[in-house]
Amino acid sequence: MDEARVIGIIILSAVITFSLRAFPFLIFRGKRRMPEHLVYLGNILPAAIMAVLIVYCLKDVAGSFEMYGVPQLTAVLVVAVSYKWKHNTFVSIILGTACNMILMQVLSV
Amino acid sequence: MSRNRDREITKQAFIKTIPIMCSYLFVSMAYGMMMEAAGFHWYYSLLVSLTVYTGAFQFVLITFLSSGVSFVTVGLTAFLMNSRQSFYSLTFLDEFRKMGKRLPYMIHTMTDETYAVNLTLESEGKEKEDTMFLIAFFSRCYWMIGTVAGGVLGQIIPFDLAGIDFCMTALFIIIFIDQWEKTKNHFPALIGVGVAVICLLVVGQKNFMLPALIIVSGILLFMRKNEEGRV
Numbered sequence: 257m258d259e260a261r262v263i264g265i266i267i268l269s270a271v272i273t274f275s276l277r278a279f280p281f282l283i284f285r286g287k288r289r290m291p292e293h294l295v296y297l298g299n300i301l302p303a304a305i306m307a308v309l310i311v312y313c314l315k316d317v318a319g320s321f322e323m324y325g326v327p328q329l330t331a332v333l334v335v336a337v338s339y340k341w342k343h344n345t346f347v348s349i350i351l352g353t354a355c356n357m358i359l360m361q362v363l364s365v
Numbered sequence: 366m367s368r369n370r371d372r373e374i375t376k377q378a379f380i381k382t383i384p385i386m387c388s389y390l391f392v393s394m395a396y397g398m399m400m401e402a403a404g405f406h407w408y409y410s411l412l413v414s415l416t417v418y419t420g421a422f423q424f425v426l427i428t429f430l431s432s433g434v435s436f437v438t439v440g441l442t443a444f445l446m447n448s449r450q451s452f453y454s455l456t457f458l459d460e461f462r463k464m465g466k467r468l469p470y471m472i473h474t475m476t477d478e479t480y481a482v483n484l485t486l487e488s489e490g491k492e493k494e495d496t497m498f499l500i501a502f503f504s505r506c507y508w509m510i511g512t513v514a515g516g517v518l519g520q521i522i523p524f525d526l527a528g529i530d531f532c533m534t535a536l537f538i539i540i541f542i543d544q545w546e547k548t549k550n551h552f553p554a555l556i557g558v559g560v561a562v563i564c565l566l567v568v569g570q571k572n573f574m575l576p577a578l579i580i581v582s583g584i585l586l587f588m589r590k591n592e593e594g595r596v
Contacts, residue, residue: 262405262430265430265436265439269426270417273422274473277450280454280458281472284455293589295452297586298451298452300550300585301553302449303548303554303557304554306540308557308561309537311557311561315570328531335535335539340542345539346387349539352534353531353535356528357528357531359528360528
């Protein structure tokens with residue numbers, strides 16, 4: 257593990273995150289408000305970013321289908337169906353993660 | 366009298382944070398365990414939770430820390446994933462400014478959950494300020510406690526943790542479904558999936574994130590321009 261790199265990445269992330277939280281306090285004084293196109297982007301960007309991140313999480317599926325694809329895609333189904341049904345974050349995360357871990361163990365034997 | 370008032374405010378703030386407690390303890394424990402499984406002990410997890418303190422991005426950060434991605438990818442992902450925090454700050458500009466010395470802390474501790482709870486507060490003035498501060502404080506404590514507990518548990522748990530990183534995937538799918546159900550415009554979500562899959566297949570597993578994020582934001586901005594042109 258390259259310690260300097262790890263610390264560097266953590267500091268970079270912390271600085272960017274704090275700046276994003278703080279920047280409206282620096283920019284918007286008095287009557288100045290957020291420009292409309294930024295408000296628009298703020299409304300629609302999160303869903304698109306979350307979609308990219310899900311693909312990022314599942315990127316190993318493209319590499320090795322038997323080893324990662326079967327457990328992960330099954331677990332995705334478990335999470336989506338259980339969440340649609342009960343809308344319980346806790347239950348869906350536990351079920352999906354357990355499903356993935358068990359299938360990985362079974363298939364790697 | 367004043368001590369009674371403080372106790373009452375503390376109690377109210379704590380009650381307000383109970384849903385946050387359930388969610389944060391669980392998610393941050395999963396985070397601590399995943400960090401441990403990736404080879405980072407609890408003090409690294411605690412350092413990230415203390416300085417970065419943001420839910421979903423911390424999970425993505427684990428994969429960044431253990432892989433060779435560039436600082437540009439880290440920076441852009443942090444920017445895109447956390448830019449929603451700017452919108453939360455907007456709502457509380459005036460109220461946080463009145464809080465003086467507590468302002469930097471209030472800025473740093475704004476999350477999806479504390480934002481949502483702050484919106485439900487009915488009190489006003491000093492009482493509301495104290496309540497918001499305590500909500501931020503309690504929530505942050507839950508996150509730190511869970512982070513360390515998860516890391517320590519990850520060290521002593523007797524079974525193979527391989528595959529535990531799926532809790533991040535599960536969390537993102539749940540957020541995605543929530544966002545899907547809140548809106549009628551599914552185009553951004555579909556663009557996100559489509560572009561990401563194409564980039565994954567074309568560029569490969571290692572480097573597809575950066576082009577995917579840039580192309581998705583580009584397409585969404587371009588669409589907005591077109592809409593303005595028509596009006």
